[in-house]
Amino acid sequence: MRPFTFERATTPAQATAAVAARPGAKFVAGGTNLLDLMKLQIEVPAHVVDVTGIGLDQIERTTEGGLRIGALVRNTDLAADRAVRRDYGVLSRALLAGASGQLRNMATTAGNLLQRTRCPYFYDTNMPCNKRVPGSGCSAIGGFSRQHAVVGASDACIATHPSDMAVALRVLDASVETTRADGTRRVIPMADFHKLPGNTPHIETELQPGELITAVTLPRPVGGVQVYRKMRDRASYAFALVSVAAIVQRDGTGRVALGGVAHKPWRVEAAEAELPRGATAVMRRLLADARPTPDNTFKLQLADRTLASVLAQARS
Ligand SMILES: Cc1cc2nc3c(=O)[nH]c(=O)nc-3n(C[C@H](O)[C@H](O)[C@H](O)COP(=O)(O)OP(=O)(O)OC[C@H]3O[C@@H](n4cnc5c(N)ncnc54)[C@H](O)[C@@H]3O)c2cc1C
Ligand code: SF4
Numbered sequence: 001m002r003p004f005t006f007e008r009a010t011t012p013a014q015a016t017a018a019v020a021a022r023p024g025a026k027f028v029a030g031g032t033n034l035l036d037l038m039k040l041q042i043e044v045p046a047h048v049v050d051v052t053g054i055g056l057d058q059i060e061r062t063t064e065g066g067l068r069i070g071a072l073v074r075n076t077d078l079a080a081d082r083a084v085r086r087d088y089g090v091l092s093r094a095l096l097a098g099a100s101g102q103l104r105n106m107a108t109t110a111g112n113l114l115q116r117t118r119c120p121y122f123y124d125t126n127m128p129c130n131k132r133v134p135g136s137g138c139s140a141i142g143g144f145s146r147q148h149a150v151v152g153a154s155d156a157c158i159a160t161h162p163s164d165m166a167v168a169l170r171v172l173d174a175s176v177e178t179t180r181a182d183g184t185r186r187v188i189p190m191a192d193f194h195k196l197p198g199n200t201p202h203i204e205t206e207l208q209p210g211e212l213i214t215a216v217t218l219p220r221p222v223g224g225v226q227v228y229r230k231m232r233d234r235a236s237y238a239f240a241l242v243s244v245a246a247i248v249q250r251d252g253t254g255r256v257a258l259g260g261v262a263h264k265p266w267r268v269e270a271a272e273a274e275l276p277r278g279a280t281a282v283m284r285r286l287l288a289d290a291r292p293t294p295d296n297t298f299k300l301q302l303a304d305r306t307l308a309s310v311l312a313q314a315r316s
Pocket of ligand 2: 117119120121122128129130131132137138139140141156157158159201
């Protein structure tokens with residue numbers, strides 16, 4: 001690990017000022033992703049600002065009837081929250097499908113959104129990787145690509161986003177609230193928060209350097225049967241090959257987002273009009289632009305079958 005300096009912030013303003021004052025500085029929350037990346041020298045911040053003491057750890061009702069989830073709320077607490085379990089079941093289920101109990105006790109809402117890809121070449125510093133070293137090439141293209149993206153990828157990067165929680169937030173139409181060192185605040189819809197790789201796969205979100213996530217907001221509950229189904233190589237402690245977050249209403253309408261297939265949670269609202277006609281009709285539109293590799297073509301059928309199973313569960 002490279003030497004770095006460390007400080008604990010006590011307010012959001014202090015945290016953003018501390019990061020703005022030192023180029024290349026980073027926030028740390030639960031540390032379950034950042035510290036691993038620092039040990040491998042994939043992330044090498046010169047200064048690390050601990051944000052776990054700045055508050056932002058409450059879940060509150062919004063005046064619109066939704067929920068405001070503080071950026072520092074731990075994944076365990078969010079999954080167990082009574083209002084989340086009752087009104088946003090897909091979110092609670094997605095969180096519980098991720099990582100392990102110990103990791104969820106540390107992991108935070110903001111950190112989960114900003115966790116980095118699990119592409120094995122990203123972690124292997126002997127191999128070219130455009131995300132780790134822009135312009136160096138992509139080892140996964142033509143390499144081992146079973147876990148990689150089937151849609152929305154580029155010639156520069158075919159990595160997937162690993163978060164389960166983010167897929168549920170996308171299907172729930174959540175928004176991300178932020179603040180910057182100059183005091184300006186923004187609200188970024190989840191649809192726009194994560195980016196596709198294009199020619200700049202190292203730029204993964206809409207956040208500017210030093211921008212602090214303060215909360216994630218959920219709109220009013222939409223009801224329906226809410227399911228999160230994660231397909232993976234082991235029954236626990238494994239990232240998704242394909243996951244389906246679905247909200248299905250009594251009349252057969254609803255919403256669907258996929259995890260494990262793209263550089264961001266994958267949702268195409270127009271495809272949801274096909275829900276009453278069944279999974280294959282939805283997938284035809286949802287994955288219309290799919291370009292799988294020979295290693296991961298199986299994900300198309302897996303996504304179709306997983307959604308079919310989810311719809312059958314929802315209707316029963
Ligand atoms: C073995 C293992 C298995 C896992 N399995 C899964 C899984 O199946 N599904 C899944 O979804 N996840 C999984 N994870 C990932 C885990 O969920 C993430 O590591 C965790 O959510 C990150 O949260 P954190 O608070 O620890 O983030 P940190 O490691 O503290 O930070 C991550 C990033 O977020 C930034 N950051 C943190 N807080 C803020 C803020 N408020 N504003 C702006 N930037 C901020 C940091 O600078 C850093 O870049 C796994 C992790 C491990 C180690
Ligand atoms: S898929 Fe993306 S993260 Fe993986 S090696 Fe290629 S550029 Fe790097």
